[in-house]
Amino acid sequence: MKPTALITGASGGIGYELAHLFAKAGYELIIVARSEIKLQQLKTELNDHPVTVIAEDLSHPNGAENVYHKVKEEGKTVEVLVNNAGFGLNGAFEELSLKEQKNMLQVNVHALTELTHYFLPDMKKAPFLNIPKGVLNVASVAAFQPGPRMAVYYASKAYVLSFTEALREELRGTGLTVSTLCPGATDTNFFKNANAEETKLVKRTMTPKDVANEGFLGFIKGKRVIIPGTLNRSMAVSTKLIPRSVAAKLAHYMDS
Template identity: 40%
Template sequence: MPQYALITGASSGIGLALAEALARRGHALILVARERPALESIACELSQRFGVEVMFRVCDLTEPLQLSGLLYEVEQCDYQIDLLINNAGAACAGSFLDNDWQRERKLLELNVFALSRLCHALGNAMARRGSGRILNVASLAAFQPGPWLSSYYASKAFVLHFSEGLREELQEQGVQVSALCPGPVRTPFWRNARLDMRPLIGSKWLMSAEQLAQLALLGLDRQQAVIIPGWRNRLLARAAQLSPRRLARRLAARLNRHLLPR
């Protein structure tokens, strides 16, 4: 029976780059996203280029019935998923009180609840088999508060702390859990979050999705609990942890306001 990597948010950006990197390694894939045309094209291309089985499932993870349907299919078809990558995520830039509540709600549904549900369902299957890996995509934002992106920063802090706690719970059952905490990455995330990426263009802090994917898989191979790609990002994460909280949130507020559209 083939073993699959299930990747959410696989139609673009980090998810797509991780799918390609895994396909290059010969790993069978199940790609999950909302956009059928993009998924069909990607599945066909990766299968032809790398000779691996690539399936896709169209699913809006913020809709509980669709998420339940996806998990039911995975269980009934007995797909052996040895790697779960919870990559799908959203951000909502601007003042929390001014933002549309439905956008804020969907952010929490996707970044927190859908991720937790997938970890619970597929983590149980892995624990019963005695093997498996889970990679939850957090962010450098997880290490500090982030005014003007308050819900996003808080959701990524949840992902980081949840992943570290789950790692300790599951290690004796043969399941490895890791959190990926990238800094700025050149993806459609910025446009979808209504952020202005132009101030970061040309910056050494900005990484390509392909670079990130390679470093993320290297961190998985090394069984790292928290994967922070790039020495600059590791330095920034450490600085955020050591800085007084008041200073950390004020610096984040200044940076995030600078990235808001004008």
């Protein structure tokens, strides 16, 4: 029997690349996103590899619960949970739609938290000892600072980082790996969907393949926080050295 990795947001970008890497490493896949067509395409690309497709909108308050029940109906257990689905919204907080910002919190924060809560008991019981099991949560370098004009997005990623680091400590000694992946700007649909294509943030992007590679290897090695790319790592370090008020000003400049 193969261990199973459930990956949210696998229909494109970083999640799509992570799905390929976990499949190559021998994990059976459960892939989740809204776009069933794209998920089915990924399944086809992976040929005979065992893949279960779950088309679900995680911005729906019952989205995470529905995913859990569908996994149980399929008789599957989850040994690795990759909470990657997420999106951003660019604009002044008061001008962005409240409904859309609540949807963003539902996907980036609530669904991630709920899925982790649902699947942890399975993971702890899972018998696979020679292959990593646990949780890989996708935050962002945005987690390290306040982000004017993407205020709720940055705050959601600060939650993901804090939550995941705390969980890692709670689960020390259980055999589970708990890691946070903090990508910098990556060439995916993220900026288009966030209405941030015209900002300076898109000037230096990494490929989703390179980000996923570093994320996957970091998780396999049991790293606490994985920041792909030398430039992103040095920027994350310098962010810690400057006052948060200055970091907020810099983030505001980058968003213009």
